[in-house]
Amino acid sequence: MRDRVTTHRGRWTLDDRAAAVLRPLPVVVPPGTAALSVRLDYPRDPGVLDLGCEGPAGFRGWSGGSRDGFTVAVDWATPGYLPGELEPGEWQVLLRLHRIPPDGLDFTLTATSTPTRPAPPAPPSDPAPPERRPGRPVPAVDGLRWLAGDLHTHTVHSDGSSTVPELAALAAGQGLAFLAVTDHNTVSHHAELPAASARYGVTLLPGQEVTTDRGHANVFGPTGWIDFRAPADEWVAAAERDGGLISINHPLAVDCAWRQPLRTRPRLAEVWHSGWWDRTWGAPLAWAQAWRPDVVAVGGSDFHRPGDPPPGTPTTWVLAEPADGTTGEATGAVLAGLAAGRTAVSAGPGAPLLLRLGDELLALDADGTVLVRPDGARQVIRGDRVLLPAADGPHLLESYRTEVIALCA
Numbered sequence: 001m002r003d004r005v006t007t008h009r010g011r012w013t014l015d016d017r018a019a020a021v022l023r024p025l026p027v028v029v030p031p032g033t034a035a036l037s038v039r040l041d042y043p044r045d046p047g048v049l050d051l052g053c054e055g056p057a058g059f060r061g062w063s064g065g066s067r068d069g070f071t072v073a074v075d076w077a078t079p080g081y082l083p084g085e086l087e088p089g090e091w092q093v094l095l096r097l098h099r100i101p102p103d104g105l106d107f108t109l110t111a112t113s114t115p116t117r118p119a120p121p122a123p124p125s126d127p128a129p130p131e132r133r134p135g136r137p138v139p140a141v142d143g144l145r146w147l148a149g150d151l152h153t154h155t156v157h158s159d160g161s162s163t164v165p166e167l168a169a170l171a172a173g174q175g176l177a178f179l180a181v182t183d184h185n186t187v188s189h190h191a192e193l194p195a196a197s198a199r200y201g202v203t204l205l206p207g208q209e210v211t212t213d214r215g216h217a218n219v220f221g222p223t224g225w226i227d228f229r230a231p232a233d234e235w236v237a238a239a240e241r242d243g244g245l246i247s248i249n250h251p252l253a254v255d256c257a258w259r260q261p262l263r264t265r266p267r268l269a270e271v272w273h274s275g276w277w278d279r280t281w282g283a284p285l286a287w288a289q290a291w292r293p294d295v296v297a298v299g300g301s302d303f304h305r306p307g308d309p310p311p312g313t314p315t316t317w318v319l320a321e322p323a324d325g326t327t328g329e330a331t332g333a334v335l336a337g338l339a340a341g342r343t344a345v346s347a348g349p350g351a352p353l354l355l356r357l358g359d360e361l362l363a364l365d366a367d368g369t370v371l372v373r374p375d376g377a378r379q380v381i382r383g384d385r386v387l388l389p390a391a392d393g394p395h396l397l398e399s400y401r402t403e404v405i406a407l408c409a
Contacts, residue, residue: 001032001115008093008109012049017097021213022229024092027111029055031088034117035073038093042107049107050096052185053081056089059225062185064211065098066159076120079157080186086113098213126165129200133175136350136364141357144319144342147334148349149178150311152209152218152249152270152300158183161305164192168200170303174312175349178334180300182207182218187225194327203330209249210235215258216249218270218300221335222328232260245338247298248291250275252283265292268338272299272345272407274309279404285396296338297394297407299345317344317355345407354397354408361388361395361408369397369405 008025016023029036040051051070052062060072061081070078077083093111138146154160155167162170164181171179179202183189186208193204210217210228217235219226221244226235239246247268251258253275271288288295299314319342323333337343346353352366363371363386371379374393381397397405 001030003115004028004030004033004113006111006113009107011104011106012047012095012097012100013104014100014102017100021097023095023097025095025109027091027093027113029086029088029091029113032115033086033088033113035071035114036086036091037069037071037112037114037118039069039110040095040107041068041109042105046099046101047105048099049105050094050098052094052096053091054094055091056087059227060084060091061188062094062158064096064159064184071118073118073120075117077188079155080183080188082188124163124166126163126199127169130169130173132172132201133349135175135177136353138353138355138364139357139362141319143322144337145322146317146344146355147177147320147337148312148315148317149176149180149203149205149334150301150303150313151180151205151207151220151247151298151316152182152273153179153303153311154183154209155181155189157186157189158209159304162303164189164196164204165199167303167311168196168202168204171202171311172200174310176202176312176315178203178205178318178330179311180205180207180218180220182209182220182300184209184211185228187223190222197327197330203327203334205331205334211256212260213256215251215260216253216256217260217266218247218249220245220247220338222331232262233264236262236264236266243335245335249273249300250302251287251291267292267294267296267341268298269295270300271295271297272314272404274301274303274313280402285404288394294341295394296341296343296409297345298338298343299407312349313347315346315349315351317346317353318342319356341409343409347405352397352405354395354406356390356395356408357387359390361390362386363388363397366397366405369399372396372398 223242320337
């Protein structure tokens with residue numbers, strides 16, 4: 001067998017995008033193929049084309065607009081893609097027409113099937129485990145413990161710049177106990193999480209950010225790949241079927257606000273996102289109240305690369321069962337805490353914090369802030385460690401400027 005090259009050339013128009021935003025291009029993979037390499041060329045300044053692929057047996061990867069090519073081989077693959085045997089037959093290279101200018105966008109796609117196993121690129125060296133920031137003295141509740149984490153981060157498996165070990169090292173340096181790795185429309189990073197969790201002492205939750213033009217949602221847990229092409233209700237059903245959880249992401253974001261129709265609204269919602277830079281803006285809280293009365297507010301940094309707000313900005317706190325065993329046990333404990341709605345959100349791991357301790361609230365390092373109860377009643381916090389009676393429903397801390405400082409379910 002010799003190399004087989006398939007080339008597609010054309011020009012995408014606004015009419016094409018209006019008719020169907022996702023365009024599969026066929027590529028025949030002959031028997032005996034050891035690797036499939038794809039190259040996409042188009043002018044990047046005026047437009048954006050997202051890239052992915054699936055084989056006859058199903059999904060094999062997604063890189064969105066962050067790459068202009070990929071390789072899928074028997075024993076390795078470009079981050080974002082799944083290695084493994086290349087089943088012969090018709091594959092589909094997936095192009096998503098994300099941004100098409102009014103005068104159209106020329107493209108050339110070249111796919112090469114080869115019987116020769118290509119050498120994988122040299123992996124980057126992993127960072128040494130950093131000195132860990134000490135945890136805060138937060139009391140246990142009925143044998144459960146509060147864990148600090150982040151529910152929204154990205155790596156080189158989608159549009160982030162950090163490897164999984166680099167991300168884990170950053171989280172450890174921030175003193176986080178858990179971190180959800182939620183790359184866009186892929187699960188290729190899941191295989192790397194257990195080893196990085198063990199080395200850096202951070203529970204790395206397997207996750208994926210289901211990403212469309214009409215909204216994003218995070219799925220947490222060791223689920224299979226969630227098909228972003230399906231209706232959003234099917235995302236919810238698939239996550240629940242596989243023992244995962246789904247959260248609506250940054251519902252008021254600029255170009256990816258939540259506009260997907262849903263018959264069943266998930267409880268979890270990323271009310272506090274790094275894009276909520278002016279927290280005197282009450283719209284995220286108003287949206288959460290309108291979403292469903294028992295919404296569980298969580299937060300995520302949406303970390304992509306150095307220079308972004310670091311992991312844990314904001315910090316989601318989860319009251320979870322102790323799990324000193326395997327990474328799977330620790331993941332299960334965090335997921336159970338999220339499912340039960342035992343959450344709080346602060347601006348960072350060391351920022352003012354409001355926690356529910358049964359029938360009481362604990363305000364930590366919040367002297368001079370204002371507690372806002374579910375009925376709107378307000379009370380000034382005096383002291384750095386203050387216990388207060390709790391009511392049913394969400395509570396929050398505000399500054400004197402009415403800036404949101406902390407949330408508590």
